[in-house]
Amino acid sequence: MVTLTIDDKQVAVEKDTTIYDAAKKAGVVIPILCHDKKLKPFGACRMCLVEVEQMKGRLIPACTTPVTEGMIVRTSTPPVNKARKLVLELLLVHHPLDCPVCDKGGDCELQNLAYDYKINTNRLTDEKFHHEIDYNNPLIERDQNRCILCGKCVRICDEIVSRGALTFINRGIKTKIGTEFDGPLSCEFCGSCVSVCPVGALLPRPFKFKSRIWALTKKTSVCGYCGTGCNVTLGVKDNKVLTTVYDENQGFHNGQLCVRGRFGYQFINSEKRLKTPLIRKNDQLVEATWDEALSLVAQRLKGAGSAAAALATPRMTNEELFLLKQLMTVQVGSQNIDHSAGYGHSAVSEGLAKSLGVAASSATILDIQKSDLILAIKTDVYETHPVVGFEINMAVKNKGVALQIISDKKGKLSRLPGANLLLNKPTTEVVLLNAVAKVMIDENLTITSATPELASALNEFTPEKAALVTGVTADEIKSLARAYAAADKAVILFTAGLSYPGADAQLAHAAANLAILGGKLGKEGSGILALQEKNNSQGAIDVGFVPGQGGLDALRILEGSATGTIKTLLIAGENPVVSYPAKAKIQKALDSVEFLVVADLFLTETAQLADVVLPVCSYAEKVGTFTATDRRVQRINPAIPPVGQSRSEFKVYSELISMLGGQPVATPAEAFAQIPAYSDIKYNELAEGGTFSSITLQPVQIVPKANMVVSDSGNYVLLTGAALYHCGTMSLYGEGTLAVSSEAYVEVSRADAVKLKINDGDQVKLTSTDGVIELKARVSPRMVDGVFFAPYHFADASINTIWSGSTVTSVTVAK
Amino acid sequence: MTEAVAVTENQEIEVEAEVDLSIADKVIERYKDIPGNLMPVLQGIQDDYGYVPRVVVDYVAERLNVYPSQIYGVLTFYAQFHLKPRGKYIIRVCMGTACHVLGAERIRESFYDRIKIGHGETSGDRRFTFELVACLGACGMAPLAMVNDETYGKMTVQKVEEIVKEYSALPL
Numbered sequence: 001m002v003t004l005t006i007d008d009k010q011v012a013v014e015k016d017t018t019i020y021d022a023a024k025k026a027g028v029v030i031p032i033l034c035h036d037k038k039l040k041p042f043g044a045c046r047m048c049l050v051e052v053e054q055m056k057g058r059l060i061p062a063c064t065t066p067v068t069e070g071m072i073v074r075t076s077t078p079p080v081n082k083a084r085k086l087v088l089e090l091l092l093v094h095h096p097l098d099c100p101v102c103d104k105g106g107d108c109e110l111q112n113l114a115y116d117y118k119i120n121t122n123r124l125t126d127e128k129f130h131h132e133i134d135y136n137n138p139l140i141e142r143d144q145n146r147c148i149l150c151g152k153c154v155r156i157c158d159e160i161v162s163r164g165a166l167t168f169i170n171r172g173i174k175t176k177i178g179t180e181f182d183g184p185l186s187c188e189f190c191g192s193c194v195s196v197c198p199v200g201a202l203l204p205r206p207f208k209f210k211s212r213i214w215a216l217t218k219k220t221s222v223c224g225y226c227g228t229g230c231n232v233t234l235g236v237k238d239n240k241v242l243t244t245v246y247d248e249n250q251g252f253h254n255g256q257l258c259v260r261g262r263f264g265y266q267f268i269n270s271e272k273r274l275k276t277p278l279i280r281k282n283d284q285l286v287e288a289t290w291d292e293a294l295s296l297v298a299q300r301l302k303g304a305g306s307a308a309a310a311l312a313t314p315r316m317t318n319e320e321l322f323l324l325k326q327l328m329t330v331q332v333g334s335q336n337i338d339h340s341a342g343y344g345h346s347a348v349s350e351g352l353a354k355s356l357g358v359a360a361s362s363a364t365i366l367d368i369q370k371s372d373l374i375l376a377i378k379t380d381v382y383e384t385h386p387v388v389g390f391e392i393n394m395a396v397k398n399k400g401v402a403l404q405i406i407s408d409k410k411g412k413l414s415r416l417p418g419a420n421l422l423l424n425k426p427t428t429e430v431v432l433l434n435a436v437a438k439v440m441i442d443e444n445l446t447i448t449s450a451t452p453e454l455a456s457a458l459n460e461f462t463p464e465k466a467a468l469v470t471g472v473t474a475d476e477i478k479s480l481a482r483a484y485a486a487a488d489k490a491v492i493l494f495t496a497g498l499s500y501p502g503a504d505a506q507l508a509h510a511a512a513n514l515a516i517l518g519g520k521l522g523k524e525g526s527g528i529l530a531l532q533e534k535n536n537s538q539g540a541i542d543v544g545f546v547p548g549q550g551g552l553d554a555l556r557i558l559e560g561s562a563t564g565t566i567k568t569l570l571i572a573g574e575n576p577v578v579s580y581p582a583k584a585k586i587q588k589a590l591d592s593v594e595f596l597v598v599a600d601l602f603l604t605e606t607a608q609l610a611d612v613v614l615p616v617c618s619y620a621e622k623v624g625t626f627t628a629t630d631r632r633v634q635r636i637n638p639a640i641p642p643v644g645q646s647r648s649e650f651k652v653y654s655e656l657i658s659m660l661g662g663q664p665v666a667t668p669a670e671a672f673a674q675i676p677a678y679s680d681i682k683y684n685e686l687a688e689g690g691t692f693s694s695i696t697l698q699p700v701q702i703v704p705k706a707n708m709v710v711s712d713s714g715n716y717v718l719l720t721g722a723a724l725y726h727c728g729t730m731s732l733y734g735e736g737t738l739a740v741s742s743e744a745y746v747e748v749s750r751a752d753a754v755k756l757k758i759n760d761g762d763q764v765k766l767t768s769t770d771g772v773i774e775l776k777a778r779v780s781p782r783m784v785d786g787v788f789f790a791p792y793h794f795a796d797a798s799i800n801t802i803w804s805g806s807t808v809t810s811v812t813v814a815k
Numbered sequence: 816m817t818e819a820v821a822v823t824e825n826q827e828i829e830v831e832a833e834v835d836l837s838i839a840d841k842v843i844e845r846y847k848d849i850p851g852n853l854m855p856v857l858q859g860i861q862d863d864y865g866y867v868p869r870v871v872v873d874y875v876a877e878r879l880n881v882y883p884s885q886i887y888g889v890l891t892f893y894a895q896f897h898l899k900p901r902g903k904y905i906i907r908v909c910m911g912t913a914c915h916v917l918g919a920e921r922i923r924e925s926f927y928d929r930i931k932i933g934h935g936e937t938s939g940d941r942r943f944t945f946e947l948v949a950c951l952g953a954c955g956m957a958p959l960a961m962v963n964d965e966t967y968g969k970m971t972v973q974k975v976e977e978i979v980k981e982y983s984a985l986p987l
Contacts, residue, residue: 164882169891180883181869181898415880781877 004071019062033198034150035063049083050075088119091148093126104200107213136184138739139263144176147201153193162393189740191262195246207243219639222626224619225260225727227532228385229628234639241268258386267733274615275644293612298659300568300595301332309336309557309566313573314540317624319671321543323653331660335551339540340498341580342554347496348530349541351508357698359541363491363527364630369395370525373402373487377494382412383724385531410782426808428470430706433510435466436481445485447519457703489525497533499721499792502807509704516699532629539627542677561593568595575729577605578795581805615646622648624668634690717808720799723791744797746775746790749783765814768802834868843878866897902937902944904982911950913957925975
């Protein structure tokens with residue numbers, strides 16, 4: 001500890017603390033423009049100049065100077081104030097005084113400091129800048145005339161986002177923030193740069209001229225997209241969510257959000273929201289009252305037994321899922337309930353459940369930065385869970401955590417410093433992991449020794465044989481095994497969800513075996529983290545929204561609907577027509593089922609086929625809890641009243657339970673108390689940031705099934721998955737996310753593009769045994785030859801026309 | 816300093832569609848394991864291509880794992896780098912105080928009259944690039960001009976004519 005005096009206050013701080021942070025601890029506020037607690041000290045703005053007794057004769061920048069023992073600091077002397085005034089005057093020479101029409105007005109750090117230091121005149125004058133404003137993208141406006149060159153945007157884009165879209169270009173008076181070749185901004189549009197901009201140089205366009213920041217009511221919530229469980233602050237005015245508001249102290253992620261979290265909020269108050277229930281009359285969906293709609297549904301469900309089934313989205317709250325489960329299993333008497341097409345959760349609900357003894361990840365997102373080694377399997381985490389990507393980034397760049405990647409395509413992760421990519425042939429991950437386990441056993445690198453069953457089952461997975469199957473060399477496999485075993489703490493990441501048919505129970509078993517053998521379970525910075533697709537995927541598993549005893553899983557429910565064994569199907573929030581594999585079959589099933597009820601926010605492709613459509617609330621309108629992918633249980637509260645006549649699903653299913661003679665719980669708190677997985681969590685004590693549900697690990701070595709088959713090369717294969725800008729099909733109703741990624745595409749490697757004479761932007765026809773689809777080609781450096789990738793979100797060219805659910809689909813390509 | 820004269824249409828420079836990346840490869844191979852190799856790589860590329868072509872920026876970014884934006888930042892910071900093709904003969908006219916007093920402006924005009932390019936511009940055939948510089952450090956020879964490494968002191972309008980003739984006759 002170092003003791004020093006700041007403005008006559010004694011303060012003791014850690015060694016290597018800066019004067020700025022020490023002052024903060026002592027309660028002394030030093031003005032700053034270029035500093036951010038998440039970023040490395042930079043020292044660009046010179047607002048934080050202070051006097052240090054021991055360093056007389058010059059003023060010292062507080063944000064870059066480390067404290068020393070006995071330092072005497074004065075932060076507000078006449079020379080200090082004079083210098084700061086000059087800094088502000090210099091900035092205001094070029095900064096336009098267009099505050100009345102600047103969206104940053106009232107929330108601008110330069111404005112506030114100019115006010116604090118009473119800069120009402122300026123001794124200096126010069127012409128203002130005449131930079132052209134970048135309106136080229138729909139989300140981020142760049143007005144370089146207002147820029148004060150603090151460099152926070154440049155640094156956050158490098159240090160945390162690792163995209164490096166922005167940089168300082170030119171020199172001297174001509175310096176400005178720009179992109180390569182000074183072109184339009186082309187990036188992930190996460191808006192991190194916007195969030196840290198102290199002035200109005202970077203602004204969120206969807207919020208332009210909507211409201212002054214201070215006129216908004218700020219409501220904290222939990223993002224409703226992916227399973228990361230980021231906290232968000234919604235800016236609300238006149239019962240509308242107008243923006244997300246950055247709060248650097250919010251959540252484990254310090255307010256960092258991705259494009260969906262920051263800009264994808266517009267679906268909440270979208271014009272397209274369903275406002276009233278709809279009932280099919282004369283083959284037309286017409287508006288109806290809730291009473292009509294619900295009594296119709298109740299009639300159909302009454303005594304339906306196993307002829308009824310329900311598919312729910314893991315975007316619903318735990319309490320809603322709990323009630324829907326009760327409705328189906330108790331009142332209706334059907335065990336046919338499921339979510340995420342059944343296979344979308346099997347990595348956790350079956351894989352980890354058997355391997356770890358608990359259907360949940362053992363590690364949390366917080367373990368990533370505390371680890372020594374990250375093994376990322378088949379995950380484009382930057383696309384699926386961008387904020388987890390930021391965590392990996394900071395772990396690798398700032399903490400020197402080693403990064404090993406097993407993937408069938410190159411991605412942003414593999415560009416991190418020191419990242420080691422093992423590029424495997426699609427579908428061979430389990431073989432690869434088994435070979436790694438085999439090496440660990442053979443070279444005596446295990447902490448827990450392998451069971452005889454596992455050891456003998458792994459015998460055929462020699463690295464040499466696995467090399468032939470996976471396309472990864474035996475040496476690479478061996479060095480991965482050695483690196484993993486040698487790491488004191490290691491986290492294994494893989495993605496699980498609708499769009500990851502390959503990330504199944506076998507993959508989870510194989511990954512868990514490494515953790516068990518390597519002794520990497522049950523300690524900080526170690527374990528298995530399944531990155532699940534939706535905001536409450538883990539909750540749906542915890543609540544047990546999976547087929548009960550003898551019940552049908554999602555795909556069998558749809559088969560049953562087609563054959564007529566399922567007569568009444570309730571789909572809550574899922575959009576199988578677009579997101580489940582084998583579109584033709586799904587459509588047939590939904591067409592042929594006698595009675596289809598859809599509860600959704602929008603008239604989705606699935607809802608259009610329904611007999612009754614129930615308009616329900618978004619996460620911004622309801623009460624309840626979500627469980628993030630790492631078991632973090634968080635509470636949400638309504639930010640706005642329900643849109644139109646929409647109702648929370650808690651209310652909808654409560655009513656249906658009552659109508660069928662049951663006794664629903666009165667409040668979400670009561671429902672929560674009845675979920676066994678959360679027995680040790682008190683609903684009312686859940687604060688912002690939530691609580692991790694506790695688990696007891698009972699690791700078991702399960703033999704993962706994998707085919708040691710060398711795949712025939714020469715054919716083209718198609719992979720599907722998630723694109724960065726989207727999550728499920730809900731993000732297609734967010735204008736922001738839709739604006740930057742609006743149409744379906746297929747990614748093609750450079751060599752394949754040359755071979756097939758495909759140019760970027762060409763329409764290409766992909767044919768599989770299931771059908772034909774036409775997509776726009778994107779030539780991408782991350783793709784491996786022979787492998788195509790197409791995201792699954794888009795309804796107008798939905799990939800499930802040619803994708804039937806297998807991990808890879810053989811396709812032929814034509815222009 | 817006088818503003819550069821507007822470029823006429825025939826002086827628009829066609830950037831080569833096909834850039835041979837193997838040249839960049841050789842430069843990158845030379846420095847690839849040295850930390851802080853971006854500057855020498857870019858300097859080597861500039862030497863070998865005569866400028867830094869855009870596709871090479873993207874290529875270097877991929878090979879050295881540096882953001883393209885960062886490379887562009889470096890390229891625009893240093894005056895030594897050029898993003899457009901340059902002429903074979905770089906004509907520099909000194910506009911420093913001594914040269915100014917002795918008629919540097921007329922020298923500039925004379926060059927413009929003959930080769931029709933202004934400050935920072937390159938002729939359509941990429942024979943000449945014309946630059947005005949603040950001081951070449953040989954005030955005793957004012958007014959001064961340079962073509963590549965050749966120095967021409969006590970410049971006159973006639974000498975401009977001779978220089979242009981001389982270099983126009985050389986092979987491209």
